[in-house]
Amino acid sequence: MERRRFLMASTAAVIASFGIAACASSPEHVSGLPLDPAVEELQRRTFDWFVRVTDRDRGLTPDRWPTKSFSSVAAIGFALTCWPVGVERGWMTREEARFRTLNTVRFFHDAPQGPDARGMTGHKGFFYHFLDMDTGHRFGTTELSTVDTALLMGGMLFAARFFDRDDPQEAELRRLTQAIYERIEWDWAVVRPDRITMGWHPETGFIEADWHVYNEGMLVLLLALGSPTHSVPTTVWDEWCGVYDRSWTDAWGPVHLHFAPLFGHQYSHLFIDFRGIRDAWMRTKSAEIGAFDYFENSCRAVQAQRKYAADNPGGWAGYSAAVWGLTACDGPGDFFQVVDGREREFFSYSARGPGERDDGTIAPTAAMASYPFAPLEVTACLKAMKDRYGAAIYGEWGFLDAFNPTLKDRDGPLLHGRILPGVGWVDGDYLGIDQGPIVTMIENGRSDLVWRYMRTEPNLRRGLERAGFTGGWLAA
Numbered sequence: 001m002e003r004r005r006f007l008m009a010s011t012a013a014v015i016a017s018f019g020i021a022a023c024a025s026s027p028e029h030v031s032g033l034p035l036d037p038a039v040e041e042l043q044r045r046t047f048d049w050f051v052r053v054t055d056r057d058r059g060l061t062p063d064r065w066p067t068k069s070f071s072s073v074a075a076i077g078f079a080l081t082c083w084p085v086g087v088e089r090g091w092m093t094r095e096e097a098r099f100r101t102l103n104t105v106r107f108f109h110d111a112p113q114g115p116d117a118r119g120m121t122g123h124k125g126f127f128y129h130f131l132d133m134d135t136g137h138r139f140g141t142t143e144l145s146t147v148d149t150a151l152l153m154g155g156m157l158f159a160a161r162f163f164d165r166d167d168p169q170e171a172e173l174r175r176l177t178q179a180i181y182e183r184i185e186w187d188w189a190v191v192r193p194d195r196i197t198m199g200w201h202p203e204t205g206f207i208e209a210d211w212h213v214y215n216e217g218m219l220v221l222l223l224a225l226g227s228p229t230h231s232v233p234t235t236v237w238d239e240w241c242g243v244y245d246r247s248w249t250d251a252w253g254p255v256h257l258h259f260a261p262l263f264g265h266q267y268s269h270l271f272i273d274f275r276g277i278r279d280a281w282m283r284t285k286s287a288e289i290g291a292f293d294y295f296e297n298s299c300r301a302v303q304a305q306r307k308y309a310a311d312n313p314g315g316w317a318g319y320s321a322a323v324w325g326l327t328a329c330d331g332p333g334d335f336f337q338v339v340d341g342r343e344r345e346f347f348s349y350s351a352r353g354p355g356e357r358d359d360g361t362i363a364p365t366a367a368m369a370s371y372p373f374a375p376l377e378v379t380a381c382l383k384a385m386k387d388r389y390g391a392a393i394y395g396e397w398g399f400l401d402a403f404n405p406t407l408k409d410r411d412g413p414l415l416h417g418r419i420l421p422g423v424g425w426v427d428g429d430y431l432g433i434d435q436g437p438i439v440t441m442i443e444n445g446r447s448d449l450v451w452r453y454m455r456t457e458p459n460l461r462r463g464l465e466r467a468g469f470t471g472g473w474l475a476a
Contacts, residue, residue, distance in 0.1 A: 033375055033376075033445075035446055036379045036382075036383075038379065038382055038383055039379055039382060039442060042368065042382060042398055042399070042438065042442070043085075043089075043439055043442040043443070044089070044091060045395075045396060045397055045398040046397065046398040046399075046435050046438045046439050047082055047086055047089075047091055048091075048396075049065075049397035049430055049435055050078075050079045050082045050432075050435065050436070050439070051092070052065075052397065053065045054076075054079045055133075056099070056100055056103065057103055058103060058104065058107040058136055059076055059080070059100060059101075059103055059104025059105075059108075060107075060131065060133055060136060061075040061076045061078070061079045062075070062133060062432060063075060063432055063433075064330075064401075064430065064431050064432070065429060065430055065432075066428075066429065066430075067428065067429050069133075070131060070132060070133060070139040070140075071130065071131040071132070071133050071136075071139075072129070072130060072433055073127045073130070073131065073148040073149065073151070073152045074129075074147075074148040074152065075431075075432025075433050075435075076104065076152055076432075077148075077151040077152035077153070077154055077155030077156065077436075078151070078155060078432060078435070078436020078437070078439075078440065079100075079104075079155070079432070079436065080104060080152075080155030080156055080158070080159045081154070081159070081270065081436065081439070081440050081450060082436065082439050082440070083097035083100055083159065084097060084158070084159060084162040084163075084449065084450075084453075085439055085440070085443045085449060085450075087162075088443070088447065088449055098163055098169055098170060098173070101159045101163065101173060102169055102172065102173045104156075105156060105159075105173055105176045105177055105180070106176060107136065108127070108156075108180055109176045109179060109180055111136060112137070113125070115202055116202065117138070117141075117202040117203055118137070118138065119137055120137060120138055120202075121136055121137055121138065122144065123144055123202070124144075124185040124188050125149075125180070125183040125184030125185050125230070126144045126145070126146060126149045126184060126185075126200075127145070127148065127149045127152060128142050128143070128144055128145065129142045129143050129144075129199070130142040141201065141203065143198075143199035143200065143201055143207060144199050144200040144201070144202075145198070145199045146189055146198055146199060146211070146220050147198065147211075147216065147217060147220050149184065150219045150220040150223050151219065151267065151270075153180070154219060154223075154271040156177045156180065157177060157181065157271070157454070157457050158450055158453055158457070159173065159177070160173060160174045161453040161454065161456055161457055181459060182227065182228060183229070184223075184227065184230060185230045186227050186232050187224075187230045187231065187232055188230070189224075190232050190236065191206045191210075192210060193239075194233070194235045194236045194238070194239035195210035195211065195212050195236070195239060196210060196211050196217075196220055196221060196224060196236065197209070197210055197211075198210060198211060211240065212239070212243060213243055213246070213259075214243075214244055214258075214259055214264070215259045215264040216264045216266075217240075217268075218240075218268040218272075218294075219267060219271065219272070221236055221240055222268075222272070222464060222467060223459070223460070223463055224236065225237060225462070225463035225464075225467055226459040226460055226461070226462040226463025226464075227459070228459070231466070234466050234468070237279070237466075237467040237468065241279065241280070241281040244257055244281055251354075252304035252305075252307065252308055253300070253303050253304035253306075253307040254300040254303050254304060255289070255300070256297045256300035256301055257297050257301075258304070258355065259301070259353075260326070260351065260352070260353025260354055260355050261326060261327040261328050261351040261353040261356060261366070262301065262305060262325065262326065262327040262353065262366040262369070262370060263327045263351075263365075263366070263369075263437070265297070265298040265301040265302070265370075265373075266298070266369045266370065266437050266441065267437070269295070269298060269441070269444075270436075270437060270440045270441065270444075270450065271450060271451075271454050271460070272454060272460065272464075273295075273444075273451035273452075273454065273455055274293055274294035274295040275293065275472060275473075276293060276295075276471055276472025276473065277293065277464065277469045277470065277471050277472040277473065277474050278292075278293050278469060278470065278471055278472075279467055279468045279469050280468045282294065283470075293472075295372075295373075298370075299374065301373075302370045302373045302374045302377070303374070304354065305324055305325065305353070305354065305366070306321055306324050306374075306377060307321075308324075308326075308354040309321060309323070309324035309325075309326075310324075314358055314360070315342075316358070316359075316360035316405075317360065317405040317406040317408075317424065318360070318362065318388075318405035318406070318424075319360075319362075322380060322384040323362065323381060323384050323388065324362070324367060324381060325363055325364060325365070325366030325368075325370075325381065326352040326353040326356075326358060326361075326366055327351070327352060327353065327363045327365060327366035328350065328351040328352065328363075329349070329350075329352065329361060329363035329365070329366075329401055329402040329427075329431070329434060330348070330349050330361075330363075330401045330402045330416045330417070330427045330429060331346060331347045331348050331349060331350055331352075331361045331404070331415075331416065332346050332348070332361070332404060332407055332410070332414050332415065332416060332417060332425045333346060333347075333348050333413070333414050333416065334346070334347055334348050334415070335412065337407070337410070337411060339406055339407065339408075344359065344360070344406065344407075345359060346359045346360075346404070348415045348416065349416075359404070359406075360405065360406035360407065361404045361425075362402065362403055362404070362405075363401065363402045363434065364382075364385060364393070364399035364400075364402075364438075365399070365435070365438055367381040367382070368381075368382060368399070368437075368438045368441075368442070369434075369438050369440075369441040370441070371441050371442045371444075371445040372441055372444050375445055385399070389403065389423055389426075392423045393423075393426055397430055398438065399430075399438075400426060400428065400429065400430060401427040401429055401430055401431045401434055402417075402426075402427045403423070403426045403427065404424050404426075405423065405425075406424060407419065407424050407425040408424050408425075416429065417429075461474070
């Protein structure tokens with residue numbers, strides 16, 4: 001009891017001292033707040049990016065743009081999530097959204113699957129991380145990816161719930177989506193006891209890394225548990241939660257399950273409303289420290305990042321309680337450079353966050369996709385970024401992927417972006433996997449749209465129940 005009181009008191013003190021209110025795990029927490037026009041503008045511009053770059057006939061979304069690139073399977077899943085948002089907002093007709101979605105689902109349903117290294121889009125029901133934009137087949141030697149398949153399926157399953165009319169095309173969309181989901185051999189991906197592998201290569205076999213630490217992999221496990229054809233044992237979830245204590249920390253602010261880059265606290269939440277539902281680990285933790293769930297955990301992760309930016313232990317330019325946000329994103333390149341008399345190390349595309357790499361690179365998606373967790377703070381961050389850096393980082397398609405105010409000149413070449421006088425390094429691209437969460441999470445904050453439909457998704461519900469989740473909307 002004394003430990004419980006201490007944790008509750010210390011967490012409350014940290015939050016109060018930083019001027020942040022704790023989250024409320026109720027459906028009314030976010031959607032009842034008035035929406036600032038700046039947030040709506042950002043959501044619309046980012047949505048328009050997906051309309052601009054996604055192939056209508058097959059649904060392939062590039063990994064990045066305007067730099068020519070391959071297609072990202074996860075970004076395709078995010079595009080599928082965007083189309084219903086557009087319908088709800090009046091930005092796209094239902095007919096156009098249905099056309100795009102059905103074409104995408106047909107493509108993946110009919111795309112070649114098999115063990116060959118070339119000419120395939122997937123294998124064992126999974127899909128390759130990156131696909132060639134022209135052929136739709138595996139790009140280069142990219143891996144068969146369990147998480148990117150899960151993110152694609154998240155978009156498909158949501159779309160299948162949204163397009164619910166008694167219409168031949170919408171019925172076909174629902175049927176094909178379920179068929180794609182049911183052929184994924186999740187059990188094949190359990191290579192080591194009670195752990196799902198991150199991927200597989202036809203040349204070398206399974207990747208050594210598994211989903212075995214708190215991160216975005218929750219969606220992988222829950223979809224695997226919910227499969228009616230190739231489900232994994234419930235001990236997979238027990239194993240997943242069995243290492244949580246390694247991540248439980250107050251090192252960066254309010255005590256929570258720590259994962260340095262914010263995308264790990266966002267991706268599963270794109271599709272799953274974790275407010276008020278708890279597995280066994282969360283029920284135990286709630287008994288120790290008071291009501292706690294995965295939604296609250298993400299709220300605290302956001303609070304920790306804001307505190308980290310305000311404290312700014314690395315002395316990076318531009319960090320503050322108003323401008324913050326570290327995640328996986330583009331960076332200027334991999335090099336060392338002396339800045340203001342201090343040698344600094346910079347990185348290209350990399351995961352960034354407290355306790356992880358930090359080279360002064362800020363990713364707007366980190367904050368913007370946290371809208372349901374801290375709507376007022378995210379809105380303030382959006383305005384501060386626009387006020388401080390303006391058109392250098394924000395334009396027709398929303399925010400460029402990343403910027404770094406510390407790097408104001410460069411002795412050698414840059415891998416991405418350019419140096420702008422008075423601003424610093426600014427990326428030249430938009431990344432699909434960073435754009436998508438902005439649209440979706442703002443919408444979840446506005447209307448619960450994706451969460452509301454996914455609460456009725458039977459496969460996901462089965463996965464949650466097999467993982468031991470109870471309470472909240474699951475009890476309704």
